[in-house]
Amino acid sequence: MNINEIAKLAGVSRATVSRYLNNGYVSEEKKERIRKIIEETGYQPSSSAQTLRSKKTNFIGVIIPKINSDSISRMVSGISSTLAGAGYQMLLACTHNHEKEELRFLNLFKENHVDGVILLGTIFTAEHRKVLKSLSVPIVILSQYLSGYSCVYSDDYRAAYDLTSYLAGTGTRIGYLGVTEKDEAVGKERLRGVREALQDNHQTLPDEYIRECMFDMESGAAQAKALLADVPDIDTVICATDTIAAGALQFLKSAGKRVPEDIQIAGIGDSSLSRVTEPSLTTVHLYYEEAGTEAARLLFDLIQNGEAAIQKEVKLDCKLIVQGSTRGGEQL
Amino acid sequence: MNINEIAKLAGVSRATVSRYLNNGYVSEEKKERIRKIIEETGYQPSSSAQTLRSKKTNFIGVIIPKINSDSISRMVSGISSTLAGAGYQMLLACTHNHEKEELRFLNLFKENHVDGVILLGTIFTAEHRKVLKSLSVPIVILSQYLSGYSCVYSDDYRAAYDLTSYLAGTGTRIGYLGVTEKDEAVGKERLRGVREALQDNHQTLPDEYIRECMFDMESGAAQAKALLADVPDIDTVICATDTIAAGALQFLKSAGKRVPEDIQIAGIGDSSLSRVTEPSLTTVHLYYEEAGTEAARLLFDLIQNGEAAIQKEVKLDCKLIVQGSTRGGEQL
DNA sequence: ATGAAAGCGCTAACAT
DNA sequence: ATGTTAGCGCTTTCAT
Numbered sequence: 001m002n003i004n005e006i007a008k009l010a011g012v013s014r015a016t017v018s019r020y021l022n023n024g025y026v027s028e029e030k031k032e033r034i035r036k037i038i039e040e041t042g043y044q045p046s047s048s049a050q051t052l053r054s055k056k057t058n059f060i061g062v063i064i065p066k067i068n069s070d071s072i073s074r075m076v077s078g079i080s081s082t083l084a085g086a087g088y089q090m091l092l093a094c095t096h097n098h099e100k101e102e103l104r105f106l107n108l109f110k111e112n113h114v115d116g117v118i119l120l121g122t123i124f125t126a127e128h129r130k131v132l133k134s135l136s137v138p139i140v141i142l143s144q145y146l147s148g149y150s151c152v153y154s155d156d157y158r159a160a161y162d163l164t165s166y167l168a169g170t171g172t173r174i175g176y177l178g179v180t181e182k183d184e185a186v187g188k189e190r191l192r193g194v195r196e197a198l199q200d201n202h203q204t205l206p207d208e209y210i211r212e213c214m215f216d217m218e219s220g221a222a223q224a225k226a227l228l229a230d231v232p233d234i235d236t237v238i239c240a241t242d243t244i245a246a247g248a249l250q251f252l253k254s255a256g257k258r259v260p261e262d263i264q265i266a267g268i269g270d271s272s273l274s275r276v277t278e279p280s281l282t283t284v285h286l287y288y289e290e291a292g293t294e295a296a297r298l299l300f301d302l303i304q305n306g307e308a309a310i311q312k313e314v315k316l317d318c319k320l321i322v323q324g325s326t327r328g329g330e331q332l
Numbered sequence: 333m334n335i336n337e338i339a340k341l342a343g344v345s346r347a348t349v350s351r352y353l354n355n356g357y358v359s360e361e362k363k364e365r366i367r368k369i370i371e372e373t374g375y376q377p378s379s380s381a382q383t384l385r386s387k388k389t390n391f392i393g394v395i396i397p398k399i400n401s402d403s404i405s406r407m408v409s410g411i412s413s414t415l416a417g418a419g420y421q422m423l424l425a426c427t428h429n430h431e432k433e434e435l436r437f438l439n440l441f442k443e444n445h446v447d448g449v450i451l452l453g454t455i456f457t458a459e460h461r462k463v464l465k466s467l468s469v470p471i472v473i474l475s476q477y478l479s480g481y482s483c484v485y486s487d488d489y490r491a492a493y494d495l496t497s498y499l500a501g502t503g504t505r506i507g508y509l510g511v512t513e514k515d516e517a518v519g520k521e522r523l524r525g526v527r528e529a530l531q532d533n534h535q536t537l538p539d540e541y542i543r544e545c546m547f548d549m550e551s552g553a554a555q556a557k558a559l560l561a562d563v564p565d566i567d568t569v570i571c572a573t574d575t576i577a578a579g580a581l582q583f584l585k586s587a588g589k590r591v592p593e594d595i596q597i598a599g600i601g602d603s604s605l606s607r608v609t610e611p612s613l614t615t616v617h618l619y620y621e622e623a624g625t626e627a628a629r630l631l632f633d634l635i636q637n638g639e640a641a642i643q644k645e646v647k648l649d650c651k652l653i654v655q656g657s658t659r660g661g662e663q664l
Numbered sequence: 665a666t667g668a669a670a671g672c673g674c675t676a677a678c679a680t
Numbered sequence: 681a682t683g684t685t686a687g688c689g690c691t692t693t694c695a696t
Contacts, residue, residue: 002673013683018675025681047445048383049673052688057380059423067409073400080399080426084433089445091391092424094412101416113379113421217607246608253610275549276578278585278610334689345667350691357665381689384672 001043010037021045060299061091061114063105065122069215070242070271071288072120075142078292079118086300088115099123106131116299118142123182138302138309142295144185145313150302152295152314156185159268159284159318160193164238166320167282168201170327171236171264175209175227177220177248178240190240190268209234213244220247228255235263236326242267242274245281249325264326270319279324287316333375342369353377392631393423393446395437397454401547402574402603403620404452407474410624411450418632420447431455438463448631450474455514470634470641474627476517477645482634484627484646488517491600491616491650492525496570498652499614500533502659503568503596507541507559509552509580510572522572522600541566545576552579560587567595568658574599574606577613581657596658611656619648 007014010033020026020034037043051057060083064072076092083090091114095101102121109117110131117139121128124146132139132149141151167174176194181187195205208230211223220239224247228234237252239245245267249259257263259279266282267274274281294314302309322328339346342365352358352366369375383389392415396404408424415422423446427433434453441449442463449471453460456478464471464481473483499506508526513519527537540562543555552571556579560566569584571577577599581591589595591611598614599606606613626646634641654660 003675004673014673015675015683015685016681019682022675024676027681030682044442046384046673048380048389049688050675051380052378052384052673052690053675055688067399067412068402068405070400073405077399077426077428080424081428084425089440090424090426092412092422093416094409094422096409096413108421110376217604250608272549272605273608276582276605277608335691336689346689347667347669347691348665351666354691356692359665362666378689381672382691384674384689385691387672 001041003045006034006037006041006043009041010034057113057115058088059091059114060088060296061093061105061109061117062120063093063095063102063117064120065095065097065102067092067094070273071143071269071286074288075120075292075295078289078294079142079296080292082293082296086296099125103127103131106135109137110135116140116303118295118299121146122186124184138299140295140299140302142291144183148311150298150311150313152291152298152316153185154286154288154291155315155318156189156268157193159286160190160238160240161197162193162318162320163266163268163282163284164194164197165201166322167236167238167264167266167326168198168203172203173209173231173234174198174203174205174236174238175211175231175234176205176238176240177211177213177223177227177244179213179215179244186240194238213240213247215241215243217243217247217250220244221251222247224248224251225255228252228257237263237265239265239267242269242271242281242283245283245325246273246277249277249281260325260327266326270321274321274323277325282323282326283321285319285321287318291316333373335377338366338369338373338375341373342366389445389447390420391423391446392420392628393425393437393441393449394452395425395427395434395449396452397427397429397434399424399426402605403475403601403618406620407452407624407627410621410626411474411628412624414625414628418628431457435459435463438467441469442467448472448635450627450631453478454518455512456516470631472627472631472634474623476515480643482630482643482645484623484630484648485517486618486620486623487647487650488521488600489525491618492522492570492572493529494525494650494652495598495600495614495616496526496529497533498654499568499570499596499598499658500530500535504535505541505563505566506530506535506537506568506570507543507563507566508537508570508572509543509545509555509559509576511545511547511576518572526570545572545579547573547575549575549579549582552576553583554579556580556583557587560584560589569595569597571597571599574601574603574613574615577615577657578605578609581609581613592657592659598658602653606653606655609657614655614658615653617651617653619650623648 003014007017093105120142141149178191179187211227213219213223268284270283270285274283335346339349425437452474473481510523511519543559545551545555600616602615602617606615
């Protein structure tokens with residue numbers, strides 16, 4: 001069943017059918033005839049033929065490092081509903097933390113396949129910039145800042161700053177479990193937030209109070225152990241993510257520390273984990289789902305307005321959530 | 333840059349270029365000429381034109397109820413890597429728990445867009461069967477059994493049976509927090525597993541020992557409360573999912589119950605939550621990621637072998653994981 | 665082994 | 681408001 005047959009059955013030209021499909025000028029009478037035939041036959045236009053002619057795919061490529069993550073799946077959820085609402089389909093490419101795959105997918109989306117790309121990246125190399133520059137479709141960077149591109153990101157600095165400022169009131173020897181500074185957002189910005197908040201509270205963050213973790217609980221537990229060994233009298237541990245905090249919490253409890261009485265602990269991200277640990281984790285809500293929504297909106301803008309579109313940077317609010325893992329917090 | 337220009341630059345016909353692209357007969361000499369030109373120009377064939385001609389999209393549609401779920405994101409992760417490895421792209425459609433959307437996406441994928449569909453459904457209505465029947469591309473049902481279709485699912489019955497059998501050894505008054513029986517797998521099968529295991533251990537599951545929950549912690553907490561109010565001397569609570577168990581655990585602790593001493597509690601799914609609660613949850617591992625992988629493999633088979641493909645049902649193994657929330661378990 | 669030619673199903677410019 | 685027409689970029693006979 002194709003447009004020619006529909007045209008024949010409805011007694012019109014195929015151009016008229018096409019106009020009907022693309023809301024052009026069609027008389028009410030023929031509109032009705034066409035509508036009826038399409039309903040009867042269950043005709044659906046071939047999207048590949050449409051794409052071939054019109055260069056519009058209605059696909060948006062979304063590249064993510066992994067899917068099984070609280071923060072990422074929330075962002076994808078926001079993207080997904082916003083795209084669907086605008087008639088787009090989501091082509092989800094998952095790199096499983098392989099940076100090279102990120103480039104492969106970008107190249108795959110290049111010139112082809114998609115009307116736009118949302119890249120939820122973590123680390124940007126020179127190679128990334130090169131491929132990004134060569135991309136002919138609009139792109140939005142999500143969860144990281146990248147100069148020269150429209151991007152949506154959390155206020156990582158302020159999340160860490162606010163959290164640390166709050167804790168500086170109740171802790172005196174404050175340590176930090178962070179991640180690699182190659183990650184500008186979670187790595188660099190959160191560390192900067194912690195550091196500056198301490199400075200502003202007339203405290204410092206000596207190097208031996210800082211440990212670098214991976215993004216998982218095991219690493220959080222291991223680094224908490226290392227930190228405690230080096231600085232036995234530490235009384236507060238701030239973690240770059242809730243997952244790291246959950247791991248650290250697990251270790252500290254197993255080491256016989258009372259949380260928050262002996263050591264208080266906090267994370268960032270307001271993940272579902274933070275409500276389930278005992279004590280529940282003081283953390284910072286980062287509006288991940290809204291970030292996904294906003295990224296999709298920015299992309300629509302770029303797609304619709306082409307060259308005329310204004311590049312935008314959206315930094316989202318954050319909200320401190322005080323729970324049982326810090327002194328003065330309340331257990332769920 | 334299109335195939336005609338490449339042909340001209342290489343001094344061959346466009347048919348030869350097409351053959352080069354689709355590994356047909358091309359002399360070594362021309363092969364080399366074409367290869368060089370393609371490399372120089374960075375030419376990439378238009379996928380829409382290829383699709384229009386060859387009817388192959390290299391897209392697989394995946395329909396899921398929500399993305400921010402431990403079990404689902406694991407399955408999607410398995411699907412994603414398997415598809416990518418075979419040169420397919422994943423078109424992810426998320427219904428956000430709107431059953432009607434499921435039908436909308438199936439219709440969208442119908443006749444068009446995709447080479448195959450993986451449906452991670454929950455509830456199958458008559459309307460579902462109708463739309464599924466009308467689908468012209470191969471489909472695999474994931475995480476539910478549906479007669480007449482290739483499907484991949486967990487051994488929900490045995491997971492519940494094994495878990496219950498284990499607990500029947502240490503508990504005497506056993507309650508169950510389940511979900512709607514409209515969900516055949518998580519609803520019906522897990523309940524059946526619990527029931528039959530109790531029978532085989534000469535115990536019963538009276539109606540007042542059963543509560544129906546939604547798939548979230550709040551509901552788990554609320555129903556645990558209701559259950560405890562009705563059956564104050566309950567000593568074991570089995571939950572259909574870890575999330576429900578986490579909610580129930582939270583309530584029971586807040587009600588002053590000691591877990592597992594006063595009441596033992598268990599879930600199913602081996603989610604990351606189960607390792608973080610205190611005590612950590614006894615649960616059953618269900619190989620979600622492998623289920624996703626297997627679903628993709630089954631779909632490949634259907635796509636490649638067309639009418640000749642054999643319909644298959646794959647039921648996956650499960651593994652009991654005993655942790656601190658049950659007597660005899662070990663706290664992480 | 666290669667080229668010529670037909671056409672996949674659609675949209676958009678043009679003419680009326 | 682509608683029809684005619686010319687492709688979009690590719691694959692696939694059919695000749696040679």
